[in-house]
Structure formats: structure tokens, C-alpha cells
Amino acid sequence: MKKDVLIVGGGITGLSLAWELSCLGIQSILIEKAPFIGGHVSQFACKATQTCQRCGACLLEDYLSKLPRTNNIQMLVGSRIDSFSQAGREFNALIMQRRSGVINEKCDDCGLCEKVCPAEGALFKSPLDSSLHISNEKCLKSKGISCEACAQICPQGAIELEEKNRELEIQSSAIALCTGFTPFDASQKPRLGYQRVPGVLTSLELDSLLRAENFQLPQSSDGLKSIAFIQCVGSRDPKSGANYCSQICCGVSIRLARLIKSRHTETRITIFYMDIQTFEREFDKTLDQTKNDMMFVRSMPSEIRSGEDGRPEIIYHGNDDTKQIVPFDLVILSIGISPRDPDLPGSFPALWKNRDGFIGSEGNDVAAGHPGIFVAGAAKGPKSITGCISQSILAASQIKKYLDRIKRGE
Ligand SMILES: Cc1cc2nc3c(=O)[nH]c(=O)nc-3n(C[C@H](O)[C@H](O)[C@H](O)COP(=O)(O)OP(=O)(O)OC[C@H]3O[C@@H](n4cnc5c(N)ncnc54)[C@H](O)[C@@H]3O)c2cc1C
The missing domain is CATH 3.50.50.60 (FAD/NAD(P)-binding domain)
Known part of the structure; x- marks a missing residue:
């Protein structure tokens, strides 16, 4: 698959960047390692009292409603870069997509699986739409222990524990790291x-x-x-x-x-x-x-x-x-807000780190330390939701300039 930009991370930064790029006519593919998009903002409540307190939490829903209306953006959840290479100015990322073990169309939310699961947090609900997912980190079966308690008790046959992974190769001219922070x-x-x-x-x-x-x-x-x-x-x-x-x-x-x-x-x-x-x-x-x-x-x-x-x-x-x-x-x-390990393969180019351990330089510049690789949002340093969106706007214009230079052969 060939795209102009590969966006890594589907929090508010990745989503707003995908939108801004799309408005500039640039095609992107966004990969999110969690089973659902939204990042940390998907956990936030609306803080309105009698009036709006401008916390920005609702901005996520704005993006979630407008993104599907554009053809320039493709999104893959449960996905991360497994291996990476570069040929000239073309990046090649091998993406591993893990499919969720819960078939949400079949699940009737009876809760039996959650009751029998012996591993705390292995079954969890998306804060956005309450759909049920299995955590690959916490599920005993993913750790090689023979446990199928949830699949056996599910009356709807909605849980399939056999992993259905798929690999995709994505070529892109630019990569945007929107991998966020850790609390x-x-x-x-x-x-x-x-x-x-x-x-x-x-x-x-x-x-x-x-x-x-x-x-x-x-x-x-x-x-x-x-x-x-x-x-x-x-x-x-x-x-x-x-x-x-x-x-x-x-x-x-x-x-x-x-x-x-x-x-x-x-x-x-x-x-x-x-x-x-x-x-x-x-x-x-x-x-x-x-x-x-x-x-x-x-x-x-x-x-x-x-x-x-x-x-x-x-x-x-x-x-x-x-x-x-x-x-x-x-x-x-x-x-x-603490820096997060961006979880990239060893073959990924070395990136700048600022003095506090976030990706990139000290200033507002969105270069990540390797030509064609950009960084935005909380991956670059502490920021509010609107701060992330502003930086996505800046990153989109910098990426466009970079892609234009490549097209001109500069
Ligand atoms: C307690 C707390 C409360 C907050 N409340 C507010 C508030 O009310 N208003 C406000 O404006 N801001 C608030 N913030 C700040 C806000 O959370 C951040 O501005 C925002 O979440 C940053 O968005 P992001 O997309 O950059 O990062 P994140 O929200 O961290 O999203 C990054 C995404 O990238 C994914 N990812 C990471 N690595 C990879 C990889 N290798 N491959 C694929 N996917 C990957 C992650 O799974 C995640 O979904 C709060 C922060 C904290 C700690």
C-alpha cells in the first residue's frame, strides 16, 4: 500500500493531523496500537457546569464524526510497526495488525465473560462506545497459558481467542509520530x-x-x-x-x-x-x-x-x-505528563530527544531528527488538547512543504 504519510498514533494529535493533511489533499494512513482510537482524551468527561468550561474533551468527537467523511484517510486499529526500512526517500513499514478477539456484532454485553476471566483488566471496554476488547498484554492465553474461560462461557460465540493477525506493507514519503505521553x-x-x-x-x-x-x-x-x-x-x-x-x-x-x-x-x-x-x-x-x-x-x-x-x-x-x-x-x-516509549522497531532511525525526554527539539519545530520524520502533540512535550491541534496544523503545513520539495526533486 502506498500513501503520502504514515501517521503513528490515533490520539487527538494523530486524528487532527490526518484531518489537516486531508484538507491539503494529502493521503494518509493512521495506525493506532490500541483496539480503538482516541488516545487519552477518550477517557475524559465533559466538564461543563452551567456553561462550557472549554476543557476540549468534545473536540475528539468532532474529529470522529468528520474523519469518516473523507477518502484521504485510512485508519487501522490494533496496529503497530513491526519492522522498518528505507530506500532513498521512501519509507517502508511492515505493520502488524492484531484483530480483537471479541466480535462486537455478536456480543450482547451479558457480562459473563468478565465474571469468569481470571486476569484483571484482560477484558475491557472502549470508553468511547463501550465495545468489549481483549488486552493482549493481560490475557493469559496471549501469554501462552491455556485459558479459554471467556470463549467457553460466551452464549453468543462472540469470542475467538485464536489470533487473527495480518501484516501489511506500507510505503510512504513521510512519517508523523503522534505517539503521545504516559501519565x-x-x-x-x-x-x-x-x-x-x-x-x-x-x-x-x-x-x-x-x-x-x-x-x-x-x-x-x-x-x-x-x-x-x-x-x-x-x-x-x-x-x-x-x-x-x-x-x-x-x-x-x-x-x-x-x-x-x-x-x-x-x-x-x-x-x-x-x-x-x-x-x-x-x-x-x-x-x-x-x-x-x-x-x-x-x-x-x-x-x-x-x-x-x-x-x-x-x-x-x-x-x-x-x-x-x-x-x-x-x-x-x-x-x-511523562514521556512515553514510542514503541518503534530497532531498525527505526534514531530520533532527537529533548532535555525532558520527549521526541524532537526544544522549540515548537516539528522535525523529529531524521529527514521526512515529524513529531507532534504530547509525544513532543506536555500540551493541552487545543495545543495538540495547533501543532497538528503546523505539522501538516511542514509535511506539505517537505512533500512538495520531494516532488520537485529537491
Ligand atoms: C490527568 C490528565 C488530564 C488531562 N485533561 C485534559 C483536559 O481536560 N483538557 C486538555 O486540553 N488536555 C488535558 N490533558 C492533556 C491531554 O491528555 C493531551 O493533550 C492529549 O491526550 C495528547 O494527545 P496525543 O494524541 O498527543 O497523545 P495520546 O492521547 O497519548 O495518544 C497517543 C496515541 O498513540 C498511540 N500509540 C503510541 N505509540 C504507538 C505506536 N508505536 N503505534 C501505534 N500507536 C501508538 C497510543 O495508543 C495513543 O492512542 C490531560 C492530561 C492528563 C494527564
Whole structure:
């Protein structure tokens, strides 16, 4: 198969880049290794209260509805580059596509397979359309262990565990890496109690909970009286290898806090921060409105532990440098954006890495360090959804210039 551009990664960056290229008349094929497209944004809730809070989550649905209307874009899910070569200016990528073991047309969502599956997380639902999938990383059968419990119990015969992989060879003149980021692993900060103290969640987990239609926040029998947000977990923290600001976390926490406050008006919200960063346009106004509704404490908690009543307790130094111990019903760790291993074959050309470990150079330039290979979105560094889309627009114009130069034989 021959295409102008191979896009690796089907998050908001890959999708918006495919769209921008298509508008310029450039044909692309997008490969996504997960069984569904959308990347991290597919887990986010709409944060609208009485009015839109401009979180950008709905922009994903905009792309998902308009992309199928163009002939210039082809998408393959469950796919990654298996091997790679280059002849002159032509790239050759051998793509391995893994087919999902669940035939969603047959599945009636009875849930029996999920009940019998012994491997946690091996069966999971797409956050976009709730279709069921099997995780190749977690399924025991994929690991060579003889287990067919889900296929045996399925009354519809909707699960086929024999792998149906296919290989495709794709030739392209350019490659765009839109491989995204990995959320900071909060368990790297054991003093903050993640996975150790009940009632401590990450902002990503809270977002996914709020996305569910009948969401129920974890709360005690007294209800949800108090929530704390801890900023800069895995950002601006050289000890965690993240000596940079993740740019999105302050906006994320404040929007989540406002959304919760609009639904649970009695809940007290406290935000622990080092510096509130407002990279977004007009975010200062939102922040000013918020200051009457919640408490801002300029302090980085030293520990989160389980209190005697089972609720998480935050230990921090107050403004007067006295030690404070305050219990909350829920503590949200506002996790940052970490670089992700782009999962490319060894034969792939060496790429630039910036000082924080993301692909590409320090600036806004979308070159990845090898002629014809470009990078955009969170793969290049922390960015909001709209930041990713803006960079896709820039990348599309740079790719067009590159393809035009090739056509002219330059
Ligand atoms: C807790 C949290 C909350 C956030 N909330 C907001 C918010 O409310 N508003 C906002 O503007 N921003 C928010 N962000 C930032 C937002 O998530 C990013 O801007 C956005 O997801 C980046 O999109 P992306 O497509 O670059 O990367 P991703 O969303 O990470 O998508 C990358 C895709 O590439 C795929 N991929 C990776 N490697 C390969 C490979 N080798 N082959 C094939 N596919 C591959 C991945 O499977 C993935 O689907 C939040 C971030 C965090 C951590």
C-alpha cells in the first residue's frame, strides 16, 4: 500500500493531523496500537457546569464524526510497526495488525465473560462506545497459558481467542509520530499514598469516573464533604525526573473541582499548589471566579496517610510553618505528563530527544531528527488538547512543504 504519510498514533494529535493533511489533499494512513482510537482524551468527561468550561474533551468527537467523511484517510486499529526500512526517500513499514478477539456484532454485553476471566483488566471496554476488547498484554492465553474461560462461557460465540493477525506493507514519503505521553505513575511517590491509602485517586481516574453516566464518587456514609487536590504530582519535580511544568494540570484540577462543586454544592474543596500556571487563554478569569468557591493552600503536602476513621489525612506545613494534619473524604493527585516509549522497531532511525525526554527539539519545530520524520502533540512535550491541534496544523503545513520539495526533486 502506498500513501503520502504514515501517521503513528490515533490520539487527538494523530486524528487532527490526518484531518489537516486531508484538507491539503494529502493521503494518509493512521495506525493506532490500541483496539480503538482516541488516545487519552477518550477517557475524559465533559466538564461543563452551567456553561462550557472549554476543557476540549468534545473536540475528539468532532474529529470522529468528520474523519469518516473523507477518502484521504485510512485508519487501522490494533496496529503497530513491526519492522522498518528505507530506500532513498521512501519509507517502508511492515505493520502488524492484531484483530480483537471479541466480535462486537455478536456480543450482547451479558457480562459473563468478565465474571469468569481470571486476569484483571484482560477484558475491557472502549470508553468511547463501550465495545468489549481483549488486552493482549493481560490475557493469559496471549501469554501462552491455556485459558479459554471467556470463549467457553460466551452464549453468543462472540469470542475467538485464536489470533487473527495480518501484516501489511506500507510505503510512504513521510512519517508523523503522534505517539503521545504516559501519565505520571503516582505510585512513584509512595508518601502521597496512591494505591496504599483508600480515598486517594489520580486526576485521570477521577476524570474517567465522571465520564460514566451514573457516576458515583467514592464517599463515606456522611457523603462527600471535602476533597483535596494536590498539584504538581510528577511535574516540576527533578526527583521524579520531571523538571518541567506539565501545563495542563492546574486547568484540569480547577475544572474538575468546579464540576464537582456544581453537582455537590456542599463539598469543601482545597487545592494544594506551588504556583498556579494558566497557559490557557482567559483562564485567569476562570481562576478568579473559582477563588470564592474553594480554598487555595500554597504548600506541597509532605505525606498522605490513612486516618483513624479510615479517611485520608494530609500532612503539610501551613503559611505560619506549623505542621497541619487535615482529613479529607477524597484526595486527588493531579498527575503530570511523562514521556512515553514510542514503541518503534530497532531498525527505526534514531530520533532527537529533548532535555525532558520527549521526541524532537526544544522549540515548537516539528522535525523529529531524521529527514521526512515529524513529531507532534504530547509525544513532543506536555500540551493541552487545543495545543495538540495547533501543532497538528503546523505539522501538516511542514509535511506539505517537505512533500512538495520531494516532488520537485529537491
Ligand atoms: C490527568 C490528565 C488530564 C488531562 N485533561 C485534559 C483536559 O481536560 N483538557 C486538555 O486540553 N488536555 C488535558 N490533558 C492533556 C491531554 O491528555 C493531551 O493533550 C492529549 O491526550 C495528547 O494527545 P496525543 O494524541 O498527543 O497523545 P495520546 O492521547 O497519548 O495518544 C497517543 C496515541 O498513540 C498511540 N500509540 C503510541 N505509540 C504507538 C505506536 N508505536 N503505534 C501505534 N500507536 C501508538 C497510543 O495508543 C495513543 O492512542 C490531560 C492530561 C492528563 C494527564
